[in-house]
Amino acid sequence: MGARLAACLRLVMLSIALPAFAGGATTPTEYRTTLYLFGTLMEITLVGVPAERAEQVTDRLEREFQRMHRDWHAWKLGELSALNARLPSGEWIPISPFVAPLIAHSRPLSRLSNGLFNPAIGALVELWGFHSDELPVGKAPPADAIRRLVAAAPGMDDLELADGRVRAGNPAVQLDFGAFAKGYALDLARETLASLGVGNALLNSGGDLCALGSAADGPWRIGIRHPFQDSLLATLEIDAAECVMTSGNYERYREDQGVRWGHIIDPRTGYPAAEVASSTVVHAQGGLADAAATALAVAGPSEWLNIAARLAVDQVMLVDAAGTVRVSERLAPRLTFPAGSQPPVLVALPPSDTPPQP
Numbered sequence: 314m315g316a317r318l319a320a321c322l323r324l325v326m327l328s329i330a331l332p333a334f335a336g337g338a339t340t341p342t343e344y345r346t347t348l349y350l351f352g353t354l355m356e357i358t359l360v361g362v363p364a365e366r367a368e369q370v371t372d373r374l375e376r377e378f379q380r381m382h383r384d385w386h387a388w389k390l391g392e393l394s395a396l397n398a399r400l401p402s403g404e405w406i407p408i409s410p411f412v413a414p415l416i417a418h419s420r421p422l423s424r425l426s427n428g429l430f431n432p433a434i435g436a437l438v439e440l441w442g443f444h445s446d447e448l449p450v451g452k453a454p455p456a457d458a459i460r461r462l463v464a465a466a467p468g469m470d471d472l473e474l475a476d477g478r479v480r481a482g483n484p485a486v487q488l489d490f491g492a493f494a495k496g497y498a499l500d501l502a503r504e505t506l507a508s509l510g511v512g513n514a515l516l517n518s519g520g521d522l523c524a525l526g527s528a529a530d531g532p533w534r535i536g537i538r539h540p541f542q543d544s545l546l547a548t549l550e551i552d553a554a555e556c557v558m559t560s561g562n563y564e565r566y567r568e569d570q571g572v573r574w575g576h577i578i579d580p581r582t583g584y585p586a587a588e589v590a591s592s593t594v595v596h597a598q599g600g601l602a603d604a605a606a607t608a609l610a611v612a613g614p615s616e617w618l619n620i621a622a623r624l625a626v627d628q629v630m631l632v633d634a635a636g637t638v639r640v641s642e643r644l645a646p647r648l649t650f651p652a653g654s655q656p657p658v659l660v661a662l663p664p665s666d667t668p669p670q671p
């Protein structure tokens with residue numbers, strides 16, 4: 314997006330213009346900016362930061378996010394798409410310290426998810442038509458093309474990373490970090506905020522969000538969107554460094570005569586995961602929560618708890634295609650469901666032999 318358009322889309326507003334006084338204590342000011350990033354609106358809220366400083370901070374975040382958007386993009390011009398073009402050669406390719414961590418950090422998550430989260434399946438995602446700003450329409454891709462890509466079994470372990478270079482031992486590897494990059498971007502943005510002395514902030518990108526500290530008047534109040542309705546499924550409060558990431562096949566899909574093929578692909582079959590409407594993960598790490606939410610959407614109602622245990626995420630929720638809501642015991646007490654909604658099914662996670670992710 315051009316800088317001018319980005320500037321036009323940038324709406325700055327001071328949500329609480331004046332400090333309020335309650336019982337002698339001062340409520341800090343909230344500064345809120347909405348940016349157009351990663352193809353969606355990102356709302357940045359900073360607490361207790363004077364307006365001029367807050368503008369500098371959000372400018373810095375915006376520059377960093379724009380670079381991520383360009384160089385982490387699977388198919389638009391930038392470092393990752395250039396890398397993808399060269400990966401099938403099997404040669405060593407230089408990789409920058411800006412892109413290499415995506416591979417390094419997502420690889421162990423891919424392993425732990427038993428390959429259900431697999432950023433190496435970019436070719437399948439493209440085959441289904443999701444490497445486009447427009448939603449694809451029309452028949453599913455030919456079954457034999459899907460079968461060929463599944464049989465080629467591209468995986469993150471096919472990549473070798475060494476000395477600022479990378480090479481793929483499997484020519485079918487095409488990297489698409491769509492399931493991980495937003496959460497990881499929010500992790501890096503929180504590091505930037507912390508380095509700039511901002512301790513209370515909320516970064517909310519279309520409902521996927523990470524928080525630092527708390528809001529001006531107490532914990533952050535967060536809404537989790539409903540996969541079938543234009544309303545909230547549940548709300549929760551956050552007053553620590555935590556992220557809430559939701560995956561859903563309702564977000565992006567390919568429509569064919571009333572049939573919707575979602576954008577989350579099951580790497581085992583090559584077809585979109587169809588049993589789950591949405592999956593939500595609450596965790597301190599955005600990248601992990603993002604990858605896990607995608608993995609749980611692929612795993613489906615019969616397997617999701619095992620995959621959650623393997624990934625050591627224990628605050629999880631799944632809405633299946635029939636609308637049944639399942640919530641883990643650790644997350645359930647934190648959620649408030651709208652009055653009159655069907656009570657969720659409480660579920661226990663199996664014991665995990667994976668050490669908890671920090």
Ligand code: AMP
Pocket residue numbers: 429430431432433434438443489490491492493559560561565576577578579580603606607611
């Ligand atoms: P998310 O919304 O985080 O679940 O990410 C979905 C996006 O990740 C899709 O639009 C694809 O670009 C990519 N993707 C689809 N299926 C997978 C998968 N099984 N593993 C990793 N990335 C995937």
Ligand code: MG
Pocket residue numbers: 491492493558560602603604605606607
């Ligand atoms: Mg994800």
